[in-house]
Amino acid sequence: xxxxxxxxxxxxxxxxxxxxxxxxxxxxxxxxxxxxxxxxxxxxxxxxxxxxxxxxxxxxxxxxxxxxxxxxxxxxxxxxxxxxxxxxxxxxxxxxxxxxxxxxxxxxxxxxxxxxxxxxxxxxxxxxxxxxxxxxxxxxxxxxxxxxxxxxxxxxxxxxxxxxxxxxxxxxxxxxxxxxxxxxxxxxxxxxxxxxxxxxxxxxxxxxxxxxxxxxxxxxxxxxxxxxxxxxxxxxxxxxxxxxxxxxxxxxxxxxxxxxxxxxxxxxxxxxxxxxxxxxxxxxxxxxxxxxxxxxxxxxxxxxxxxxxxxxxxxxxxxxxxxxxxxxxxxxxxxxxxxxxxxxxxxxxxxxxxxxxxxxxxxxxxxxxxxxxxxxxxxxxxxxxxxxxxxxxxxxxxxxxx
Numbered sequence: 001x002x003x004x005x006x007x008x009x010x011x012x013x014x015x016x017x018x019x020x021x022x023x024x025x026x027x028x029x030x031x032x033x034x035x036x037x038x039x040x041x042x043x044x045x046x047x048x049x050x051x052x053x054x055x056x057x058x059x060x061x062x063x064x065x066x067x068x069x070x071x072x073x074x075x076x077x078x079x080x081x082x083x084x085x086x087x088x089x090x091x092x093x094x095x096x097x098x099x100x101x102x103x104x105x106x107x108x109x110x111x112x113x114x115x116x117x118x119x120x121x122x123x124x125x126x127x128x129x130x131x132x133x134x135x136x137x138x139x140x141x142x143x144x145x146x147x148x149x150x151x152x153x154x155x156x157x158x159x160x161x162x163x164x165x166x167x168x169x170x171x172x173x174x175x176x177x178x179x180x181x182x183x184x185x186x187x188x189x190x191x192x193x194x195x196x197x198x199x200x201x202x203x204x205x206x207x208x209x210x211x212x213x214x215x216x217x218x219x220x221x222x223x224x225x226x227x228x229x230x231x232x233x234x235x236x237x238x239x240x241x242x243x244x245x246x247x248x249x250x251x252x253x254x255x256x257x258x259x260x261x262x263x264x265x266x267x268x269x270x271x272x273x274x275x276x277x278x279x280x281x282x283x284x285x286x287x288x289x290x291x292x293x294x295x296x297x298x299x300x301x302x303x304x305x306x307x308x309x310x311x312x313x314x315x316x317x318x319x320x321x322x323x324x325x326x327x328x329x330x331x332x333x334x335x336x337x338x339x340x341x342x343x344x345x346x347x348x349x350x351x352x353x354x355x356x357x358x359x360x361x362x363x364x365x366x367x368x369x370x371x372x373x374x375x376x377x378x379x380x381x382x383x384x385x386x387x388x389x390x391x392x393x394x395x396x397x398x399x400x401x402x
Contacts, residue, residue: 016070016130018116019123022109023069026076029101030064036094050088056081074124082106128331138331142381149290149384154192155252157291158184159350160382161264163358164283165299166275167367174275178267179361180222182289183351187252187259193237195288196222196248196265222248222265228357234261266361277304279393286317287382293350294379297358298390299372305392307338312377315387330383336390339374346374 040046040061047057059075066072077085086099117123128138150156161181168174185194226233237251252259283298314330339345343362346355362368377390 012130015116015126018112019073019127019130020069022105022112023073023076026102026105026109027063027066027069029098029105030060033089033094033098033102034061034064036098037089037092050085050092052085052088056085060085070127070130073127076106076109076120078120079110138333139380142383145384146290146292146381150188153290154187154189155194155289156186156188157182157194157289158186159293159295160285160287160289160291161295161297161351161354162283162285162388163297163299165358165362165367165372166272166281166301166304167365167370168277168301173270174272174277175365176269176272176275177361177365178222178269179225179264179358180266181262181264181351181354182250183262185250185252185259185261185263186257187255190255191251191253193239193249193251196236196250196263222267225264225266225357225361228264228353230261230263234263264357268365277301279305279309280391281305281393282389282391284315284387284389286387287384290384291382292380294382294388295348295350295354296377296379296388296390297346298375298392299358300375300392302341302371302373305373305375307373307375307392309393310336310338310375311391311394312336313389313391314379314383315389317385317387319387330386332379334378334380336375336377339376341371341373343372343374346376 034040034046037046037049040049043054043058043061046052046061047054050057052060056077059077059081062072062075063069076082086103089102090096090099113120113123117126125141146156159181161179161183163179165177165179166174167177182194182196224233235251235253237249238246239249240246250261250263252261281298281300281304283296285294285296287294312332312335314332316328316330319326319328343355343359346358348354359368362370375390375392377388379388382388
């Protein structure tokens, strides 16, 4: 088992080398064909000259001019679309031998994909994992999954808010406050519910967070903020889960737009166990329901953290946190950011009332004289049941957000 990581790396390397080879061959032939159409200096011009649809012209032009073939490999047209391009190019006077080279390179590419990935969809997914997530097309895939899950789970959440605030009392004890919301919850099946579990783990001390409650992890019950919840107050129901625990659910008794509700709640943990003003610090939350936007904020008293060490990871439900990124990490195109120290910076048009609610909760605790560093991560269409983990000061993490 000790050699397993090296074996995995070798498999990835071989796949990438093969993909680069067939994609480079296709790119070179397309580049020569495009050079034979001097006026086609842009995709729009290629579309006009050859009479192609906009999508196909953009695919061909991007492939023929790409510096990194892996990043555009998913754009290779399907067979019928490529045939349309070849016929149009020949009709426009591109030499037949150039287009024959394009056809040969395309056939070699198509055969390699069938042998190594079976389908184009699988090929595109593997290519996306070969490049930094910020250049990968995962958002579209997650959006498709979100739409499919509306029917599977019968609910959706427009914006899920998770905010963790740390504080040190004058006597030295450490407290943590979690503020959570599910905004714009809608039901698509009678009796469908959305979990109201706290499930925002605040952590401190010298070790990263384990997956279950322990001496330095808080998973507390919540208290509704009825003043800012939907009116009339939605119905809640306590349900027993298969693992032997109970959890509160927001239950939707109507369907579609008329079922929409928003709920806010908080949980407070006084004298936070195992807490420390020294890094690392972090919070993590799970996406339990189909969600459009996940917003995670972490507020640390000024001086506790260095923004340069800010990082964010997306982990599967069974993943174990380690400082270094691992192949089991889930893809993420975004990053965490430091918003500064002004609470007004927490404003977001997705939830206009959010900043004022956090500010009022901090004031109610008597923490309003404390200056906080504010850290934020936003995930569009988070992967169902994944954990978003934002952290600072983890040794070996590299300090690279996102």
